[in-house]
Amino acid sequence: MRPIPLRGRPLAGGAMPAVCVPLVARTPDALLAEAAAAVAGAPHLLEWRVDFLDGIERTADVVALARRLKQVAGELPVLFTCRAPQEGGQPTVLSADRVAELHAAVAASGAIDLVDIEMAAQPRHLAAVSGAARAHGLTLVLSFHDFQRTPPPDELLARFRQAHALGADVGKVAVMPHTPGDVLALLQATWQASEALPIAVAGMAMGPLGAASRIVGGQFGSALTFAAGQAASAPGQLPLGELRTALDVLGRASAR
Incomplete structure (x- = not known):
């Protein structure tokens, strides 16, 4: 089992799973307040779901906000995600080309540590985001989401293999x-x-039925789990405090 790599070191000291809190605020002030509240809960990293942001089309403003967010995050790494609507993201005014350009601009800002893009993105967009991640020393997460069903195990395994084949540092699969x-x-x-x-x-x-996977996933090799801060970004995310308690209980039991 491999923890998430981050600039040559294991994220969260190798914790399995690392706990991430998504940030989904729509305005800059609300985003920074949401981040401050999340930092106080001591997760291992933050995810900025920029597809929720009003004004996402103003790239310079997004880059400036990324730098302000990093100041609030302090030592916590920041994962940058513009989730596509077809995989559960918010509709935005950006074309796929503009999304790839936004990833590149924020990657160059020095304000983020990891970047996520869907494996289903067009090859040229995947190449652009992957190239930006490599150029700036960021961890590349390639993801797959199915909000309708759970494909059979062999298909799920194929998705993980696809992430590896496409050059991911982390392959992420989320299903309903x-x-x-x-x-x-x-x-x-x-x-x-x-x-x-x-x-x-x-x-x-995902969803209520999948909540157990967010707790025990690390025992099955999952290097990452998501917990809700002020709001959830996907169904079934447990509140941060409750998830940390459950992980602590499971960790103590597993160490006996």
Whole structure:
């Protein structure tokens, strides 16, 4: 099992899973306040879901806000994500070309540490974002989301393999379960990927039924889990304090 790499070192000292709080505010002031509240809860990293931001089309303003956000985050790494609507993101006025350009501009700002883009993005956009990540020493997360169903384990494993083939540092797969068996399928594929691939992987089942995967995922090789701060970015995210408590209990039990 591999923790997430960050500038040559394991994120969060190698914690499995690292705990991330998403930031989904729509205005700069609200974003910075949301970040300050999240930092007080002591997660391992923050995710800025910039697709929620009003004014996302003003690249210079987004870059300036990224720098202000980094000041609030302090030592906490920041993951930058502009989630595509077809994978659960907010609709924006940006074209796919503009999204790739925004990633490159923010990557060059020195204000972020990790960047996420969907594996389903067009190859030239993937190449642009991957190139920006490499040029600026950022950790590259390549992700897949299915908000409708849970594909079978072999298809989920193929998604993790695809992330590796595309050059990811982290392969992320999030799916919607409809039965407990779907949650097991996600955990099984995550475990298999963590054993078979030389990159960090993150697997999670969404919604209330998938909440268990956000707690026990690290035991199955998932290097990342998400907890709600002031608001959730996906269904089933547990409040940060509750998730930390559950992870602490599981960690103590596993160490006996």
